Amino acid sequence: MSKLLVSPSPHIHASVSTKSLMRDVVLALVPAAIVSVLFYGLGELVVLGTSIASCLVLEYLITRYLLKKDNSVGDWSAVVTGLLLALNLPASTPWWVVFIGAVVAIGVAKMTFGGLGQNVFNPALVGRVFLLVSFPTYMTNWESNGGLFGIADAFSGATPLGAIKEGLIALNAGTPGASTLSELTSQYGVSDLIFAHLGGSAGEISAIALLLGFGYLLLRKVVRPYITLSIWGTVALVSLAFSLAAPEQFTGPAFNLLTGGMILGSCFMATDYVTSPMSIKGGIIFGVGIGFITMMIRYFGSYPEGMSFAILIMNATVPLLNNWCHQRKYGRA
């Protein structure tokens, strides 16, 4: 008889792996990717393809030749980063700009820290913010030639948040003929914002597609809801308070929850395992922080959109939050 295998318990393992979790995240982003290709046409496909392919190739080359470790391409985490980066960029971004974003995301934000699990900042967001600062013109060009099958009207203009910011600046400067805030927001019907609207990066335009994916992640228990909910709660409360106090200066909860990178950021970027706190308590503080900083940037900052910055700022607090917040232990007060 062959020798028996003797190893310590447990002798069985749940059918989850890093790969299966990452694959679920990719699946969850597919609806949003499809909507963005429909609305922005083939240009979006180029952005998606370049981003994912660059992330994969860079991950392979760096792990293989620079870190001389087993390559980690098989774990799908580079696909997640590539997909998230692409969904954060305008469809008209030239391929070489996308590639630079991927180099920053994988090469700088992920690998210099030691690869998956070691990085402090969300790689896709670091890539995006780098591009936003370095190539602002490419990054705020929201053109669409009408998408596939003429699904959308040809469009060229600003994001809803950008338009409001411009409008408010004009209004406050006393520009003659400037529209009031309520006139500005009335261009954006809530149902358009929920289903799909133009003006914004691929991952911003359809709340419903993103929420569908997020629902799938919750069902599969890939992520837990508390970070996302605390972001939403904070954004809702802060914008409610401001908009009640000064309705002509500040946008309200529905508008703020549905525009910008709010859904993408709160559902897919802030919930990134590696760069969010381990405990529920820590996660709630993290979420409240993101919601608050986002609203401050949107209301008072020079950028119309604050989600990316807010998440990156709160990423930096994660080691502290992990030190302070622990879950309750059995039999200890």
Next chain:
Amino acid sequence: MSRRTFSMGGVHPADNKISRDCKIEVLPIPDTVYIHLGQHIGAPAKPIVAVGDKVKVGQPIAEPGGFVSAYIHSSVSGTVKSIAPRKDLAGNPQMCIEIAVEGDEWMEGIDTSDTIVTDFPDDAKTSLEKIKAAGIVGLGGATFPTHVKLMPPPGKKCDMLIINGCECEPYLTSDFRTLLEKGEQVAIGAAIIKNVLGVDKATIAIEDNKPEAIKHMNEVLTNLRKLSSKYAGISVMSLMKKYPEGGEKQLIDAVMHRQVKSGGLPIDVGAVVQNVATALAVYDAVQKNKPIVDNSVTVTGECFPKQANLLVRVGTPLKYIIDYLGGMPADAVKVISGGPMMGKAIANLDAATLKGTSALLFLTAKQTARGKEGNCIRCGKCAEACPMGLEPFLLNRLSRAGGMLDELEKNAVQDCIECGCCLYSCPANIPLLDVIRQSKAQVMGVIKARAAAAAAAKK
């Protein structure tokens, strides 16, 4: 479905109770049995027979070797062949009494009939003596001598006896079959233990994946209550299926909503927990004068030719059991004594069963494969799964950093119950429990040394 369960962590491995419909079958007696002297936690027993002696079934062959120790009885009739070290399940030599079987002659005074005796002595002392004499140890896995557990230290009061019928490990079915087939005996055993402890309330806790057992035990108790007021105060509680519900601390949390303090004992919160098989053994001892000479063993695994729940004499060689059921399957790579979450891998199939052997589980390479270890992705699934509320990712990191015993103690590594939920859940296949087990042992050593030093300083 029941909603009652323990308050933190836990996992839901597939049930795989493929032997649940197999009635308990009496295994024919082997030619030779090998009875180990260390069948329980505590000091090994001391032999009181010599080579060449004739023994009968149920005859004491070894006596307690200390306060925490237990009697051991011959499980067969025949001749003592040797008293010498022999390799146990793990392959380590242990003192062992070898007996060649001749016939099946029982000691006088042991009632081997099936008649159910419902009336039991009111005097707790008589029952306790019998329990001690019968060599009963906790049969839920810990094998702690039962008579010791039933004598709470002075000043501690028991509020509730919990009979553990959770059997929360996948694959295991011997307790389930015992509840279905010997429910009366288990209930009477529970009443006897309740009487010994002098408590008003006893609860038989069963997970809701065993509705037949819950229904049957309720009927049994209804009938017994009609017979005598001694059966008042015993009830059945259905719990939501979740591993490790049968862990003592988790069970007390689920049933009584109380948590045992770190380093404390169940009795500190007024609880005493006994397993179903132990309650049956108590019935046998007190009502039938029968010591532990046999116990139920689930033999199972998808690759194993035949599923079974067997009544096995203590000291039966594993090979004999396996051959009886059709032989070792070619694709089994691991044989486990107990369940897949906490059971121990067996190194030596020539070894013999112990009182506490509850299952033999056969797994294929695929079923027991551990994936390649990757980086921790900080998903927190290990912490979410830990029923003690620990943070296994952190304990792993501190352990591997080396020299962090203080930090490990602060983060309660010593509270780990080695349930395996963390390792089971980790998507990166990090051997969390393997690592934690080692640092737990180190920290326990430090805590013990500190306590010893403090005790010495007092003197």
